[in-house]
Amino acid sequence: MTTLWQDVRYGLRMLARSPGFTAVAVLTLALGIGANTTIFSVVNAVLLRPLPYPEPDQLVQLRADWSGSPSTAIGSSTFVGVKAQSQSLARVAAYSGGDMTLTGAGSAQQVVTGAVTADFFPLLGVQPAWGRNFTREEDTPNGPKAAILGHGLWQSRFGGAADVLGRTITLNEQSYTVVGILPARFQYPEPFQLWIPLALGETSAALAQYGEGMILLKAIARLKPGVTLSQAQAELRTMAQREQSPRTDEAPVVSLVTLHEQVVGEVKGALLVLLGAVALVLLIACANVANLQLARAATRQREMAVRAALGAARWRIVRGLLTESVLLSLAGGGLGLLLAFWGVRALGQWSGASLPSMHENGIDAWVLAFTLGVSVITGLAFGLAPAVQAWRADVNAALKEEARGDTDGHRNRLRHLLVVSEVALALVLLIGAGLLIKSFSRLMEVHPGFRTAGVLTFQVTLTGGESSPQKVHFVEQLVERLKALPGVQAVAATDSLPLTDFSRIGVAEIEGRPPIDFSKVKRGEVTPVSRPTVTRDYFHAMGISVKNGRAFTSQDARPPAGSLIVNETFEKHFFPAESAVGKRIRLMPGPAEARWQTVVGVVSDVRQSGLAGDVTPEVYSPELEDMEGALSFVVRVTGEPAGLISAVRAVVAEVEPNQALYNLMTMEQRLANTTTSRRLNTVLLGSFAAVALLLAVVGIYGVMSYAVTQRTREIGMRMALGAQPGTVMRFVMWQGMRVVLIGAGIGLGGALALARVLRNLLFEVAPTDPATFVCVTLLLSAVALLACYVPARRAAKVDPMVALRYE
Amino acid sequence: MITLKNVEKCYKTKAGFTYVLRQINLQIAEGEFITIMGPSAAGKSTLLNIVGMLDHDWEGEYTLAGQAVHTLKPKQRQALNRQYVGFVFQAFNLLDSLTVYENLDVPLSYRNVKTSQRAAIVCDTLDRFGIVGKKDLYPSQLSGGQQQLVAIARAVVANPKLILADEPTGNLHSTQGREIMKLFKKLNEEGATIIQVTHNEEYAAYGRRIIQLKDGWMDGEITPDQLPGKAR
Structure with missing residues (x-):
């Protein structure tokens, strides 16, 4: 432990002695880790965090397949049938939603109302914070009219007054008695502010009054303990076969999906793509820092040899190097976390309603643990290259190197390999972003069939x-x-x-x-x-x-x-x-x-x-x-x-x-709202691709610049022997572009393989769109050419006299 | 203490094998002070690195304090190095980022000496070499002689039985060089076995035996009196 602490102290001192290197590395890592933390915080809130109900894995949503695509709308007769016959479902509850006008005590207000069966809250395991749940009697046609207030509405409309319980409120010009107030922490995937009994008559006679014996509802259920989703599915299939009638083809196929999957299903694919994208950005950042570390390790070769000569076991030297790397990445992680605080807030504002709002999106203990874990793993990942170099180092040779420069061919190969990976990963991301941008632009070209400019719209729901x-x-x-x-x-x-x-x-x-x-x-x-x-x-x-x-x-x-x-x-x-x-x-x-x-x-x-x-x-x-x-x-x-x-x-x-109006907005806003999710995905992936391009270009520039410095003497010698500046420049640029082209080749292959995962996010653009692939590759090559040009120009300006004295 | 039998080292090149050391046979008793001399590329430093077990790529037999080094794995050789050997380099090779105190502490930490013991040993060594006042300075703040003094202190801090010095006075002017050689003599008198590589006949004469190398071969062994200049 003492020696580890010693390694930490020495590591900090070494980093403080190279402020330029440390700053570049920490910033690079902060970009990578910050982007990962931001997206992970969303993934954590939306995909990973369980729904806020007891035993959330047992909650399922019933779906009906009416015309090839499953819908949550099921017929009331299906609901009644499933509820009566299922042995694998502990409870089944139905609900439907709509807007109601709340009047009295202030101006008329449109409230999003959930009409639910009496089983609804007990099924979710939710008890009102004040008052009680609906009774069976209230949940029957012509039963007493009762209402349960959501916490938000209770606060905003009634000022959190305790005496609201038992009070009568007017909804759509009918009187309802407030019987309960839900706890503040209660949320449902749909934004209901107020709840009333569905009062669905579940008898055949009652159902018959709804015309074809059916009204459309949504239904949720809780699996019995020990029953799996597939077992319950199988039971529903058996029930359907048992009830087969001449009109079976008309009846929908009922299936189950976990409530969690129902909530996150639509955004899951996009979020996973974004998580993959930021992981690529982090890998590129790692490759960049590993390259910096390798260049630095070359100058510290003798230090490592001396340590070995003084008796340091290899693992001690490697541990010291890894400690430095982890310290760097922890600093990057710390800064990345600050970026993520900003990023999460910005994402919350941009995403609007395109992300499920079941949970507060933010930095919690899991996100902090993720950042810490990613930082440590990142540090180990990019510290691995110099550590392996140190492990393989020939102490004898290193001690003889004296002031000679780094001429280790293996190290150079590794550096080039890292640039190849950076270019390949950046190209994958750029092509992904290119496809999304093209897709979004195609979408924007679509004529909606009406003129959106100069139109104001609003809605009212008559009482x-x-x-x-x-x-x-x-x-x-x-x-x-x-x-x-x-x-x-x-x-x-x-x-x-x-x-x-x-x-x-x-x-x-x-x-x-x-x-x-x-x-x-x-x-x-x-x-x-x-x-x-x-x-x-x-x-x-x-x-x-x-x-x-x-x-x-x-x-x-x-x-x-x-x-x-x-x-x-x-x-x-x-x-x-x-x-x-x-x-x-x-x-x-x-x-x-x-x-x-x-x-x-x-x-x-x-x-x-x-x-x-x-x-x-x-x-x-x-x-x-x-x-x-x-x-x-x-x-x-x-x-x-x-x-x-x-x-x-x-x-x-x-x-x-007494008529409330809502959704008052211009048609342009309304249209923009329908593309929020696509726009957000495009902007995010585009930003990550831009960061990846920047990092890759910095990486290429760094390696080429280092190579020129390393070969200044050789270049001077070549020029002394008669090489023209143009020849030197072409030579250096070819060295760089060769690496870029290899990376681009691999990247194209990777993009072809990975573009398929974007298929669902694209609109009228093929995942293998040739124009995007070619244009993006040309863009990357052009930028890389620029990154090689600067060091090549420096090489062409080398003074042979100065270079030959260069040591 | 040291026995080398037919020790050879070569590099494989495109043109074939290039030998750096050929058939080295040498015996060094405990407490001896040996000088290795020879022109450039004679194989002096290579021989020193083999004896110090920094170089594992050689052939022949090497026994150190009764242990057959040639049969040991690299990890075991490292352990043996830690147990017996202290190194002094021509270029001092102090760790620039560490203070004098920390430079002395490093070899002890690599030998897993407890922190409390390490502090006592380092303080004792600083005192012994008269560099207590410099303990918080960095190598760049010391003169060449002071740096080599610290390097020798670092070489002996773990109390090695064998001190290997590769041209320890190569970067020092004559006065500083003599001081360093006196220090080696004192350490030798206190029981340490010393092998030094030098080009300087005056400093070579501090050794009781002088091994001469040429083109990788042992070119003879003389006593200080037989040195051409008889500097002492």
């Missing part, structure tokens, strides 16, 4: 008590009042605003074609169509062009006008060789004897679910009575749309004082 005429009146009144605002060109409302979650799906029957027999139809045989309801000016307000026919007029808005407008994809799909205008279609689900409606126009396609999403056939209806869910308003203005925000708020308050 539910309104009759259809009241709803229509509210919409028409609000549209008219908004249209009267100065600078407003057009105003419209819809229940399916592009880039929002809600989209009503149905199927279309074409007049004159065989009717759809739902009792026989199989999955995939009918094409789902999206069914937005819009007001008259919608296409004008959104900037959606009418390709054929006409837009809606005021006459279309009232039934039985029966006018519809379809998009180009609908026309291509259902009427490939003719115009859709004038055709009659019938939309389902709908009333049993749905009427035929006439297509009066065809509009351009709109990317309803975002730029990267597919375009689905759409049928626009002008009949406001059909509007469902949240209503979105679109206000097209001549100037800056954000300037109209307060005026819009005032108008909504005038029309309906």
